[in-house]
Amino acid sequence: MDIEGTWDLAIATPIGRIRPVIELSREDGQLTGIAHGLGEEVPLQDIALDGDTLTWKQAVTKPMRVNLAFTVAMDGDTLVGTSKAGRLPASKVTGRRRGRDLPVTLKRTAR
Numbered sequence: 075m076d077i078e079g080t081w082d083l084a085i086a087t088p089i090g091r092i093r094p095v096i097e098l099s100r101e102d103g104q105l106t107g108i109a110h111g112l113g114e115e116v117p118l119q120d121i122a123l124d125g126d127t128l129t130w131k132q133a134v135t136k137p138m139r140v141n142l143a144f145t146v147a148m149d150g151d152t153l154v155g156t157s158k159a160g161r162l163p164a165s166k167v168t169g170r171r172r173g174r175d176l177p178v179t180l181k182r183t184a185r
Contacts, residue, residue: 077105077123077148083169085157089137096169112136128153 078098085092094111096118107118109132118130126148133141146155146167153169 075123075126075148077128080172081153081169082172083153083167086166087157088162088165109134128155 078100081096081098083094083096085094092111094109096107096109098105098107098118098121100106105121105123107121107130109116109118112134114134114136116132116134118132121130122128127145128148129143129145131141131143133139140159143158144155144167145158146153146169151171153167155167156164157167158164
């Protein structure tokens with residue numbers, strides 16, 4: 075399954091909606107990834123794709139220090155699932171892959 079790309083996520087947490095971005099790629103056949111959000115960049119750990127189910131873990135420090143475990147189902151260019159932070163209730167996660175074939179806009183320069 076083709077999971078590589080840049081994904082815009084929305085996580086509905088008890089402290090409000092958080093909108094991180096994750097970037098997934100393959101290096102030597104292994105999935106790798108990084109998450110950007112709330113002013114920090116963190117590597118994704120234990121990334122696994124089983125059929126249409128993607129799981130990963132990440133440690134964040136903002137808005138608080140917490141270890142997160144994600145489980146999402148992929149359907150084309152959308153993700154739906156949950157994020158779990160320790161003993162806290164699971165938070166709903168949705169995501170959308172950024173377009174791969176976006177039109178190029180040419181800027182005109184004054185002569």
